[in-house]
Amino acid sequence: MYLKKLYLRAFRNYLEEEVEFSAQKTILVGNNAQGKSNLLEAVELLATLKSHRTSRDQELVLDGAASGQIKALLERQYSVAELEIDLRRSGRRNLRINQNQCRRQLDFLGCLNAVEFSCLDLDLVRGAPDCRRQWLDTLLTQLEPLYAHILAQYQHIVKQRNALLKSLRQQWETGLALGEELSASLELWDQQLVEMGTRVARRRARGLARLAPLAQEWHGRISGGNETLTVTYQPNVIWEGDDPAVVHEAFLARLAQRRSAELHLGATVVGPHRDEVGFVIDETPARTYGSQGQQRTLVLALKLAELSLIETVIGEPPLLLLDDVLAELDLDRQGQLLMAIEDRFQTLITTTHLNRFDDRWRRSAQILQVNGGQLEERWPSEID
Ligand SMILES: Nc1ncnc2c1ncn2[C@@H]1O[C@H](COP(=O)(O)OP(=O)(O)OP(=O)(O)O)[C@@H](O)[C@H]1O
Numbered sequence: 161m162y163l164k165k166l167y168l169r170a171f172r173n174y175l176e177e178e179v180e181f182s183a184q185k186t187i188l189v190g191n192n193a194q195g196k197s198n199l200l201e202a203v204e205l206l207a208t209l210k211s212h213r214t215s216r217d218q219e220l221v222l223d224g225a226a227s228g229q230i231k232a233l234l235e236r237q238y239s240v241a242e243l244e245i246d247l248r249r250s251g252r253r254n255l256r257i258n259q260n261q262c263r264r265q266l267d268f269l270g271c272l273n274a275v276e277f278s279c280l281d282l283d284l285v286r287g288a289p290d291c292r293r294q295w296l297d298t299l300l301t302q303l304e305p306l307y308a309h310i311l312a313q314y315q316h317i318v319k320q321r322n323a324l325l326k327s328l329r330q331q332w333e334t335g336l337a338l339g340e341e342l343s344a345s346l347e348l349w350d351q352q353l354v355e356m357g358t359r360v361a362r363r364r365a366r367g368l369a370r371l372a373p374l375a376q377e378w379h380g381r382i383s384g385g386n387e388t389l390t391v392t393y394q395p396n397v398i399w400e401g402d403d404p405a406v407v408h409e410a411f412l413a414r415l416a417q418r419r420s421a422e423l424h425l426g427a428t429v430v431g432p433h434r435d436e437v438g439f440v441i442d443e444t445p446a447r448t449y450g451s452q453g454q455q456r457t458l459v460l461a462l463k464l465a466e467l468s469l470i471e472t473v474i475g476e477p478p479l480l481l482l483d484d485v486l487a488e489l490d491l492d493r494q495g496q497l498l499m500a501i502e503d504r505f506q507t508l509i510t511t512t513h514l515n516r517f518d519d520r521w522r523r524s525a526q527i528l529q530v531n532g533g534q535l536e537e538r539w540p541s542e543i544d
Pocket residue numbers: 171172173174190191192193194195196197198199218219220221222223484510512530
């Protein structure tokens with residue numbers, strides 16, 4: 161797929177700007193705080209309807225404006241689509257594809273696919289488990305937009321169930337038996353939790369099972385085959401196979417086992433919102449023992465695996481967004497990345513200095529200077 165045009169109005173520090181992409185690689189160059197990451201964020205929103213930097217639309221809208229807009233012209237293998245997101249300070253969004261209003265987020269997701277790779281991604285290895293869950297969820301949403309809907313429903317159930325558990329806690333702590341009505345309503349929530357949690361967990365298991373060998377292969381290539389990467393799903397509820405009935409059963413058993421803990425804490429402690437993903441290099445957890453270089457190699461391998469997996473599932477190469485990462489990779493790893501993406505993936509790259517990276521990246525790239533939310537086409541000779 162190819163992002164042909166991007167139009168931003170009152171988005172972050174962009175007043176009104178349109179850009180036409182004219183090469184497989186576009187380099188956005190500019191000083192700090194000029195709007196490079198903001199532009200990638202707009203593309204991320206088109207792909208996932210989420211930003212990894214904020215969950216509040218009021219931060220996305222230009223300061224002082226009531227609403228903003230992101231518009232894109234996307235060429236896919238067999239179709240062209242105009243995508244539009246209207247953002248409001250209040251948080252209400254309007255989504256349109258080819259001028260047709262999308263009733264649900266689900267109808268918009270899946271049009272544009274993108275893999276983002278930013279310097280923050282080392283958190284994927286070092287950060288708390290929710291970084292890894294979020295990463296996995298973003299990937300799964302792109303593979304199957306319905307997943308976003310399932311996950312949102314699951315999260316809603318956890319929230320409701322937590323509220324109920326909190327109100328039960330007091331009763332339970334004073335030693336009173338739970339009233340019949342409350343017990344029955346907890347059981348109802350249990351069933352919904354199990355139902356939707358099972359759908360989340362099975363999708364995560366299947367997704368990771370497909371990703372793991374690709375990540376291992378890429379990792380082997382980048383590290384010169386000296387190390388072996390193992391990516392494992394470590395679900396909170398453990399089961400064997402892929403039979404939903406088996407997952408249900410395991411889930412219910414675990415809930416029964418943890419009932420007093422849940423009542424004591426007033427919170428749901430069983431379910432995929434407590435899942436973890438393990439990254440192990442040669443039997444050593446990357447999180448605690450990996451050197452910075454090893455951790456970078458790992459993240460790079462994961463990102464390349466994501467690209468290949470999305471390409472296989474969608475049938476078209478997704479976009480690649482590289483935010484500030486090239487300068488952090490040594491020339492060897494840059495070369496690996498370059499070879500891996502060839503010219504197949506449209507790539508948007510941000511950097512503060514063009515000379516930070518390999519000549520080969522620049523040779524065929526379109527270069528856009530970013531200055532205070534304005535874009536200007538440049539030639540390499542003008543900048544060096
Ligand atoms: N809602 C908004 N309205 C106006 N300006 C905003 C808004 N949100 C962010 N900004 C501005 O955008 C700028 C940050 O842009 P961005 O994160 O894209 O920088 P960058 O070019 O990627 O810089 P760096 O090289 O440091 O990563 C800041 O100056 C910030 O004040």
